[in-house]
Amino acid sequence: MSHKIMAINAGSSSLKFQLLAMPQGTAICQGLIERIGMVNAQVTIKTPTQKWQETLPMADHREAVALLLEKLIDYQIINALNDITGVGHRVAHGGESFKDSALITDETLAQIEHLAELAPLHNPVNVIGIKVFRQLLPNTPSVAVFDTAFHQTLDEPAYIYPLPWRYYAELGIRRYGFHGTSHKYVSATLAEKLGVPLSALRIVCCHLGNGSSICAIKGGQSVNTSMGFTPQSGVMMGTRSGDIDPSILPWIAQREGKTPQQLNHLLNNESGLLGVSGISSDYRDVEQAADSGNRQAALALTLFAERIRATIGSYIMQMGGLDVLLFTGGIGENSSRARSAICHNLHFLGLAIDEEKNQRNSTFIQTDNAMVKVAVINTNEELMIAQDVMRIALTETAAFCVPA
Ligand code: ADP
Numbered sequence: 001m002s003h004k005i006m007a008i009n010a011g012s013s014s015l016k017f018q019l020l021a022m023p024q025g026t027a028i029c030q031g032l033i034e035r036i037g038m039v040n041a042q043v044t045i046k047t048p049t050q051k052w053q054e055t056l057p058m059a060d061h062r063e064a065v066a067l068l069l070e071k072l073i074d075y076q077i078i079n080a081l082n083d084i085t086g087v088g089h090r091v092a093h094g095g096e097s098f099k100d101s102a103l104i105t106d107e108t109l110a111q112i113e114h115l116a117e118l119a120p121l122h123n124p125v126n127v128i129g130i131k132v133f134r135q136l137l138p139n140t141p142s143v144a145v146f147d148t149a150f151h152q153t154l155d156e157p158a159y160i161y162p163l164p165w166r167y168y169a170e171l172g173i174r175r176y177g178f179h180g181t182s183h184k185y186v187s188a189t190l191a192e193k194l195g196v197p198l199s200a201l202r203i204v205c206c207h208l209g210n211g212s213s214i215c216a217i218k219g220g221q222s223v224n225t226s227m228g229f230t231p232q233s234g235v236m237m238g239t240r241s242g243d244i245d246p247s248i249l250p251w252i253a254q255r256e257g258k259t260p261q262q263l264n265h266l267l268n269n270e271s272g273l274l275g276v277s278g279i280s281s282d283y284r285d286v287e288q289a290a291d292s293g294n295r296q297a298a299l300a301l302t303l304f305a306e307r308i309r310a311t312i313g314s315y316i317m318q319m320g321g322l323d324v325l326l327f328t329g330g331i332g333e334n335s336s337r338a339r340s341a342i343c344h345n346l347h348f349l350g351l352a353i354d355e356e357k358n359q360r361n362s363t364f365i366q367t368d369n370a371m372v373k374v375a376v377i378n379t380n381e382e383l384m385i386a387q388d389v390m391r392i393a394l395t396e397t398a399a400f401c402v403p404a
Contacts (some may be wrong), residue, residue, distance in 0.1 A: 003022045003085040004019055004021060004022075004084050004085055005085065005086045005390065006019050006084050006086070006088070007019075007020060007090070007381075007386050008087060008088065008089045008129055008385075009089075010061065010125050012121065012125050013034070013035055014032060014034050014035075014036060015065070015068070016032050017030065017033075017068065018030040018031075019077065019078075020383065020386040022387070022389075025383050025387075027382070029072070030046055030382070031043070031044045031045040031046055031068075033058070033064045033067070035058070036060065036061055036063075036064050037060060040057070041055070041057065041064070043056070043067065043068070043071065045075065045077075047075075052071070052075060061129060064132075065129070065132040065133060065136055066132075066136060069081055081136070082137075082139070082140070084137060085140065086389040086390070086394055087137065087140055087141075087143070088101075088143045088385035088388060088389040089104070089129055089133070089143070089144050089145065090181070091145065092126060092148075093115050093116075093122065093123050093147070093176065094115065094146030094147075094152075095118055096172070097115070098144070098149050099152040100392075101144060101146065101388040101392055102143065102144050102146075103141065103142075103393055104130055104144055112127055112130070112144060117172075118172060118176070118229075130142065130144065141394070142393070143388055143389045143392045145181055145384070146180065147178040148177060148178060148180055149180055150180030150181070151175075151176060151222045151225050153223065154222060154224060158318075159176075160174060161228075161229070173229055175225070175229060176227075176229060177213070177225035178211075178227045179207045179213045179227065181384045181385065182207050182381055183207060183217065184384065185381065185383065186205060186378075186379050187205055187326065190203065190324060190375055190377055191220075193363060194324075198217075198219065199219045199220055200219075200323075201218075201323045202217075202322055202324075203322075203325075203326055204216055204217075204315050204316065204319075204322060204325050205326045206308060206312070206325070206329075206332050206342070207328050207329040208308070208328070208330070208331035208338065209332075211231055211237055212234070212236075212308075212329065213225055213227040213234055214235060216315035216319055223318065224315055232267055232268055235307045235308050236271075236272050236273070236303055236307050237272045238283075239268065239270065239271060239273070240271055241272055241275065243307075244267075249263050273300050276300035277290075277294070279294065279297050279300075283304075283330070286301060287335075301341065305338065305342050308342050323372065323373065324374070325343070325351065325374045325375070326375045326377060327339055327374075327375065327376045327377075328378065328379040332376065333377075333379075336355075336358045336359045339353065339365065339374070339376070340355065340358060343374060349371075350370060350372050351370060351374065352367045353367065353370075353374050354367045354368070363375060364376075
């Protein structure tokens with residue numbers, strides 16, 4: 001039996017969605033509702049052949065979901081609401097409670113709400129999305145898919161911070177890691193493409209987008225990852241600094257009288273590629289500026305690559321070697337320049353890329369005689385969410401499918 005599964009990614013003022021036919025894994029339609037809560041909210045719905053766009057006032061997420069469902073029927077994308085046989089929700093934080101995606105019940109919902117303490121900006125809006133869908137589709141099973149769950153396999157040495165113990169024991173301050181859905185999806189797809197079981201592979205996966213994280217995956221399990229207690233840590237990103245000397249924060253606070261919220265904004269929204277280049281958070285804009293001679297833009301690109309290289313190096317040490325270096329995310333999938341900069345001078349590791357394959361964004365871009373494979377695989381978090389809905393809520397037809 002074929003299912004229509006809705007994958008939802010709710011933000012504070014937006015709702016991204018994709019309706020997928022499962023187990024085939026094909027997108028029936030996708031879209032975005034932006035500026036929820038404003039008088040000029042924008043609804044965009046696309047099928048492979050058509051696109052609709054509308055601007056209208058929208059009070060809240062409930063109205064957004066109701067409108068979305070109404071439009072799907074109006075545009076004859078579905079015939080009735082019960083055509084949607086399952087809903088999957090991306091949830092930012094699963095804490096230590098969720099080691100896998102979970103069927104949404106009153107109990108799981110209460111746990112997700114409780115975890116808002118760890119992700120105050122994200123979990124509450126994820127919960128709103130879940131509640132609204134449960135109200136409007138009360139008989140349709142729904143599943144929560146956590147950004148953190150894949151990293152629950154980390155060992156203590158990878159997740160404990162060297163702080164007084166009570167901050168972990170009482171407040172739950174530890175490395176959680178994020179982007180888990182993407183790291184899990186692309187590593188599984190890679191194993192399929194290689195025809196090698198995941199259990200036999202040591203992978204370093206570089207998810208490079210506006211947010212970037214690196215993950216060490218050994219035998220199919222996350223053993224380390226660069227994002228930590230929040231998605232702010234690790235490598236340099238579009239507007240996030242990644243790791244810096246922690247004492248810079250109290251120093252700036254004292255010197256400039258900044259509040260914790262202002263410091264958070266500085267680290268999350270004003271730093272990274274944007275902060276160093278002074279031009280943009282978008283990799284392509286920074287590339288363009290660097291090519292026209294902007295020194296800070298060129299430095300930003302070098303810093304971006306060098307911090308990723310340092311992380312990759314440490315993960316190779318931890319795993320005792322490397323079989324595949326894997327790139328995904330907007331930059332990882334599309335920028336041959338970023339991949340080239342990250343992979344240069346690594347012959348000593350048995351790692352070298354073929355520039356011609358790299359320019360073409362081929363799936364495998366290593367040279368013929370390289371020991372380490374270098375792969376480029378497009379991420380598809382919506383498909384992973386839909387697969388988890390199938391596996392967890394609709395088990396009689398559960399199947400892991402990876403598109404060709
Ligand atoms: P998000 O983390 O918001 O999902 P994406 O994964 O879409 O972000 O990645 C966005 C980044 O990808 C931007 O910095 C953008 O410049 C970069 N990017 C997209 N296409 C290209 C390209 N062809 N060449 C270089 N960078 C690209």
